[in-house]
Amino acid sequence: MKLHSFVFAAMVALCAPAFAEPQSAPAKPTLGTWDSLTPAQRETLIAPMRARWDDNPSTRGEMMARSQHWASMTPAERKMAQRGMHRWEKLNPMQRAEAKQLYLRMKTMSPEARSALRDQWHSMSAEQRAAWLKANPPQ
Structure with missing residues (x-):
């Protein structure tokens, strides 16, 4: 994951006791612009x-x-x-490692070679992919 500017929304949930009479749900606060926070x-x-x-x-x-x-x-x-x-x-850790290695290898390829490999990759079995990764370490 690349770090990017993230916006995290903070909300407070208030719960009425189960025995209380049903009331209309309180309106959720609308958050305006940054300057209004x-x-x-x-x-x-x-x-x-x-x-x-x-x-x-x-x-x-x-x-x-x-x-x-x-x-x-x-x-x-x-x-x-x-x-x-x-x-x-x-992805699990093994899938992440494979994806990283594949990315690093594809980074050095021409667009045509990348496209061909992408098509080939989708048709490979897990064993074939592992063999390809072993035979083609990142440069």
């Missing part, structure tokens, strides 16, 4: 990023570059990137 709401959103920034000085340059890249993306590109991040999260 309270300082506490802003802090709630920013705190996780602040912690990552402070805890990882060696990755600050990468974090900034990713943030700038995210800001330059179109909405369609962002949606595609989010789908990729969600797919990555669902």
Whole structure:
């Protein structure tokens, strides 16, 4: 997953005791623009990023570059990137290692070779993929 500027929504759920008479559900607060948020709401959103920034000085340059890249993306590109991040999260460690190795190898290929390999990869069995990865380490 690439770090991108994330917006985290904070909500407080209030539950009435089970024995209370049913009342109409309270209206959910609508959150306006950044400028309309309270300082506490802003802090709630920013705190996780602040912690990552402070805890990882060696990755600050990468974090900034990713943030700038995210800001330059179109909405369609962002949606595609989010789908990729969600797919990555669902992979087990072995699948992630294979995906990384395949990515690094494909990065050095021409677009035509990448397309051909992608088609070939989808038709391979797990054993064939493992053999290909072993025979084609990243360069």
